[in-house]
Amino acid sequence: MSERGFSVAVAGDFVLGHQRDGVMDPAMWGGPFGTMPLEHARRYGYKPEKDGPFVKGPGFYLSNPGHLFLETGKITEDQLAPAERAYYGADGDSGCVDRVEEQIGVSLVDFIDLRSDVSQLAREHPRVESAMRAWVECMAQSGYRYSQVWEASQRYGTAPVSQVQVETAVADVRCTRQSHWADYFYAAVADYQRQAIERTPDLLEGALESEKARLLAIEAELARAR
Numbered sequence: 001m002s003e004r005g006f007s008v009a010v011a012g013d014f015v016l017g018h019q020r021d022g023v024m025d026p027a028m029w030g031g032p033f034g035t036m037p038l039e040h041a042r043r044y045g046y047k048p049e050k051d052g053p054f055v056k057g058p059g060f061y062l063s064n065p066g067h068l069f070l071e072t073g074k075i076t077e078d079q080l081a082p083a084e085r086a087y088y089g090a091d092g093d094s095g096c097v098d099r100v101e102e103q104i105g106v107s108l109v110d111f112i113d114l115r116s117d118v119s120q121l122a123r124e125h126p127r128v129e130s131a132m133r134a135w136v137e138c139m140a141q142s143g144y145r146y147s148q149v150w151e152a153s154q155r156y157g158t159a160p161v162s163q164v165q166v167e168t169a170v171a172d173v174r175c176t177r178q179s180h181w182a183d184y185f186y187a188a189v190a191d192y193q194r195q196a197i198e199r200t201p202d203l204l205e206g207a208l209e210s211e212k213a214r215l216l217a218i219e220a221e222l223a224r225a226r
Helices: 040-044 077-088 096-104 112-125 126-141 151-155 164-178 181-199 201-225
Strands: 009-011 019-020 023-025 069-073
Touching: 040 151, 040 164, 077 096, 096 201, 112 126, 112 181, 126 181, 151 164, 164 181, 181 201
Parallel strands: none
Antiparallel strands: 009 069, 019 023
16 A cells, blocks of 8 residues: 555454543444443443453454455545555456455455354344344333344444443343343354354365465465565
8 A cells, every 4th residue: 555655554353442531432342242241331331441351452353354444544535535446446456455365365265144144043033033122122111212132332333432322331231131132142143053064064164274274374474574
């Protein structure tokens, strides 16, 4: 990107937010969805505790390009589109991503559809659906109108922590515990994951081996760059 005239940073799945009054903002709490402790909600809402176990710090999540994105920082609005074209490529011109992918030379086995199917099947499990409806009803009794369990946290995803956010997060956690939707959901996910492993062992073994090979290739490229 520097060769193409842009000063940027490449960020990953775990991105450090801005610090405000000891809270990482606007990053969200990074624990598994539906497992936030009540005490955390009371103090931080949906935001991560500074230096806590689920603060999203800088860096990449393994080597999956699906987790990478362009952090343009101080690039002005009129420079944004050209920077994105330089990074991702456009109109037959390969971007910086393609250039680096060629250097790595190892592609990942794609099983994102399988992961998506597992999650969707778990959400459609009758017990999970019933528990999620119970969460909606519980939140409504507390004065919050949401139709899906993820809508409350999504609403405050990039918003600074506030008293309203804290109160919403506390109600969310309490209704999650009362409805047990997260317990049922993760149990269903685990069951469908076991079935996927039994039915598609070659796909998942291939995905693991491609990840290992890709990480080794990246380490070799980094060593050469030093």
